[in-house]
Structures are given as structure tokens and as C-alpha cells.
Amino acid sequence: MQKKSARYLAVTLLEGIEKQHRYANLSLNHLLQNEDLSEVDRHLVTRLVYGTIQWQLRLDYNWESFVKRSEDLPLWIKVLLRVSLYQLFFLDKVPAHAILNEANEIAKTRDHGRYTKLVNAVLRHVQRHGEQDYQQITDTEQRLAITHSMPLWLTHRLIEQYGAEKTESMLAQVNQPPRASARVNTVKVTRDDLLTSLGEELPDLATSRLSPVGITAEGGNFAQLIQFQQGQLTVQDESSMLVAPSLQLRPGDQVLDACSAPGGKTTHIASYLDPHSGGRVIALDIHQHKLDLVDDNARRLGVSDRVVTKELDARRVDKEFKDAYFDRILVDAPCSGLGLMRRKPEIRYAKHEQDIANLPKIQLDILSAVARKVKVNGLVVYSTCTILAAENQDVIQAFLQKHTNFELVPVKAAQDIQWSGDQKQFQLLMDDYQTDGFFIACLKRIN
Numbered sequence: 001m002q003k004k005s006a007r008y009l010a011v012t013l014l015e016g017i018e019k020q021h022r023y024a025n026l027s028l029n030h031l032l033q034n035e036d037l038s039e040v041d042r043h044l045v046t047r048l049v050y051g052t053i054q055w056q057l058r059l060d061y062n063w064e065s066f067v068k069r070s071e072d073l074p075l076w077i078k079v080l081l082r083v084s085l086y087q088l089f090f091l092d093k094v095p096a097h098a099i100l101n102e103a104n105e106i107a108k109t110r111d112h113g114r115y116t117k118l119v120n121a122v123l124r125h126v127q128r129h130g131e132q133d134y135q136q137i138t139d140t141e142q143r144l145a146i147t148h149s150m151p152l153w154l155t156h157r158l159i160e161q162y163g164a165e166k167t168e169s170m171l172a173q174v175n176q177p178p179r180a181s182a183r184v185n186t187v188k189v190t191r192d193d194l195l196t197s198l199g200e201e202l203p204d205l206a207t208s209r210l211s212p213v214g215i216t217a218e219g220g221n222f223a224q225l226i227q228f229q230q231g232q233l234t235v236q237d238e239s240s241m242l243v244a245p246s247l248q249l250r251p252g253d254q255v256l257d258a259c260s261a262p263g264g265k266t267t268h269i270a271s272y273l274d275p276h277s278g279g280r281v282i283a284l285d286i287h288q289h290k291l292d293l294v295d296d297n298a299r300r301l302g303v304s305d306r307v308v309t310k311e312l313d314a315r316r317v318d319k320e321f322k323d324a325y326f327d328r329i330l331v332d333a334p335c336s337g338l339g340l341m342r343r344k345p346e347i348r349y350a351k352h353e354q355d356i357a358n359l360p361k362i363q364l365d366i367l368s369a370v371a372r373k374v375k376v377n378g379l380v381v382y383s384t385c386t387i388l389a390a391e392n393q394d395v396i397q398a399f400l401q402k403h404t405n406f407e408l409v410p411v412k413a414a415q416d417i418q419w420s421g422d423q424k425q426f427q428l429l430m431d432d433y434q435t436d437g438f439f440i441a442c443l444k445r446i447n
């Protein structure tokens with residue numbers, strides 16, 4: 001059998017991601033593990049998959065107007081055109097004739113070659129006329145949506161919330177390659193010692209500007225290092241590392257982590273606790289298979305002695321725990337994840353306004369259910385990896401209206417961090433420190 005080319009593999013993978021709503025990173029890892037590809041081809045497939053998803057709407061804008069009833073075309077043609085245009089516009093080193101030839105070869109293998117002429121005609125046309133000039137789009141929302149490849153409804157919501165200028169700056173950041181980032185596991189090693197041992201292994205290694213336990217690198221993959229297997233570090237975005245310090249933990253605290261899987265924050269919380277003083281974090285999740293990941297992570301990071309996992313819908317905590325039992329509670333709520341668009345570019349197209357409309361109720365229900373379980377003077381931290389007020393500030397406002405025995409207190413961080421907007425509610429945006437978008441609010445029970 002003829003070996004499949006990198007471009008053919010990228011087209012097939014992208015088709016599957018879109019049709020079956022799969023995660024790009026998981027699908028790509030699976031492909032890279034199962035196909036026998038050279039290093040060059042591995043890089044090319046990775047670039048084609050992420051780049052094409054990132055710029056999808058902008059790429060479509062460049063061909064759709066030349067094709068009648070473009071929406072009726074089979075998905076594989078749309079994907080093939082996107083992958084080809086991505087190479088024409090973004091990859092300087094690939095000659096145009098090679099891109100067109102390969103697209104032609106792929107088109108011949110599908111649907112009995114029925115669409116080969118169309119694919120060739122569209123690509124020749126775009127090659128002759130070049131990329132569209134987006135500055136010509138007079139409507140601001142549409143211009144930003146196309147330029148940065150963001151669905152129009154989402155661009156509209158962001159402009160409404162943050163204004164056009166901030167939205168543009170944020171969106172420009174979203175399509176930049178993110179730095180790799182990891183949290184040092186201080187249970188096993190100090191940051192300085194780990195940096196020394198990582199030495200030359202990773203390019204452009206640096207300490208985080210947000211967290212005293214964060215490290216970043218220009219490229220590379222922290223999860224492939226021996227230090228990862230040894231539990232000296234774990235992969236985590238710098239923004240997520242701000243959650244555990246905001247709980248202001250003490251060694252003997254009883255902590256509830258209401259939505260814990262896969263355990264990034266549970267294990268960070270655990271690093272502040274001392275099992276000999278009775279310190280413990282109970283990690284809940286609605287899915288048992290995800291809790292297995294929390295257990296695996298706790299074992300690898302050497303904190304199993306202070307982590308207890310339990311399958312439970314956090315809205316049902318009443319069945320399991322007495323009121324005022326915990327010193328600290330974290331609700332790292334299920335959310336739209338729109339703050340993660342840099343690392344998961346497909347999120348922006350997979351989420352629709354109606355999916356998001358249902359989330360605030362679930363978020364508020366979880367927060368309200370667990371709030372009774374914290375002691376007087378104890379803290380409940382609410383966090384999400386999204387940037388929409390409906391899932392963040394509005395949830396907090398609705399909670400405070402119903403729970404007059406709680407007040408908002410400032411979010412404590414170990415390092416000086418600047419953010420715009422309400423200073424009591426921490427909303428980090430992707431362009432602030434080139435991290436994921438993240439929200440944290442700290443609620444204190446006052447009686």
C-alpha cells in the first residue's frame with residue numbers, strides 16, 4: 001500500500017475532528033503514535049492541523065465566494081481547500097506548485113475524482129489573486145471575526161464586554177503559538193534545582209511572571225521529560241497556578257475540590273497540606289474515569305497521602321458532608337473553556353451560544369450547593385478558564401444576591417499581577433501575560 005502523505009493525513013484528521021467533535025490534540029497525538037512518519041512530516045502534520053483550525057474562518061473567506069452553494073460541498077473538500085490555502089498563506093517554504101499538485105492528487109482519490117477540477121480551479125484562482133485584504137471589511141465585528149478567525153457571535157460578545165480595541169488585542173494573541181508551561185512540584189524539588197537539572201534540555205527555559213512555581217519554555221514538551229515521570233513537575237498553564245495560592249491554605253486544612261479532574265489544582269492544593277497535621281483534600285468529580293486521572297497524578301507527584309477522590313455530583317454534597325465541615329472549598333467549575341483557545345483552537349467553533357446559555361445555572365447550582373459546607377471565616381474560591389462575564393462575574397453576582405452570609409475578598413497571589421476591570425474579581429485575558437484566559441473570585445463566609 002502506498003504511504004500516506006503528511007497532507008493527506010492532515011486532511012483526514014481534520015475531517016474527523018470536525019465531524020465527530022474530537023479534540024485536536026488527542027486526535028493528533030493518536031495519529032503521531034500510530035503513523036510511521038519522519039520528524040519533518042510529524043512537524044508538518046502538526047503545523048497543518050493546528051494552523052488550519054486556527055485560521056479556518058479566514059481561510060474559508062478566501063475561497064467560499066468563488067464557489068456556488070459552497071455550504072453543500074462535502075466536508076473533505078472544504079478541509080482540503082483550507083489546508084491548501086493555509087500552506088499558500090502561512091508556509092513560505094512550501095512552493096505553490098507543490099501545494100496545488102498535492103491537493104490535486106488528494107482530490108483524485110476521493111469521490112471518484114468528481115471534484116478534482118473544482119479544487120484545481122479554486123486554488124489557481126486564489127493563487128493568482130492572493131489573500132484578501134481584510135482591512136476592506138467596513139463592519140468592525142466582521143473584520144475582527146474574519147481577520148482572527150473567530151465566530152461572529154463570539155466576536156460580538158467579546159466586543160460588547162471588552163470593547164473593540166481590547167478584543168482585537170486578545171484575538172491577535174489567540175492565534176500565536178503558546179509557550180509550554182509547567183508547575184514545579186515543590187513536594188519533591190525546588191524550582192532552582194529543577195531549572196538546573198533541565199539545563200539545556202529545553203529551549204529558552206524561563207521562570208513564570210505569574211507564579212513562583214511556574215516555568216515556561218519556547219517549544220518542547222514538558223510531559224516527555226524524565227523529570228515529569230519522576231513527579232518533579234506537571235504540565236499546567238501559568239494562569240491555573242494562581243488558584244491554589246488564592247485559597248490561602250494552611251497545613252492542616254480540610255479542603256473540598258468540588259470539580260477536580262484531572263487533578264491539576266488538587267495536586268497543587270495538596271502541596272500546601274501536611275498529612276501529619278491532618279491536612280487533606282477531598283477531590284470530587286462527576287465522572288469516575290476522570291477521577292482515575294486525579295489518582296494517577298497524585299501518585300506521580302507524591303501527594304496521594306493527602307488526596308481522597310470520590311465520585312459525586314457536587315450539587316449533591318449534602319448527602320455526604322456535614323454543613324460547615326471544610327476550611328476551604330474550590331469550585332473550578334465546568335465552563336465553556338473559551339480561555340483555552342490558544343491551546344485548543346477548535347473550541348471556538350465547537351461551542352455555540354446555546355451550549356453556553358445552560359452553563360451559568362450549573363455553575364451557580366454547584367457553587368450554592370457547596371457553599372453551606374464551608375466553616376464561618378472559611379473561603380470558597382470560584383474559578384473558570386473562560387472569559388465570558390455570563391459564566392464569571394454574573395455567576396458571582398447571582399450567588400452573592402442569594403447568599404448574604406458571604407462577601408467577596410481580594411484574590412491573593414504570590415506575585416504582583418495586574419489586570420483590568422473589577423479588582424476583587426480576577427479576570428486574566430490572553431493578551432495580559434500571554435497565558436490562557438482565566439477567572440478567579442474568592443468568597444469569604446462571614447456568618
Ligand SMILES: C[S@@+](CC[C@H](N)C(=O)[O-])C[C@H]1O[C@@H](n2cnc3c(N)ncnc32)[C@H](O)[C@@H]1O
Pocket residue numbers: 258259260261262263264265266284285286287290312313314315332333334335366
Ligand atoms: C474545569 S474541569 C476541572 C479541572 C481541574 N480542577 C484541574 O485543575 O485539573 C471541570 C470538571 O468538573 C467536572 N464536573 C462537571 N459537572 C460536575 C458536577 N456536577 N459535579 C462534579 N464535577 C463536575 C467535569 O467532569 C470536569 O472534570
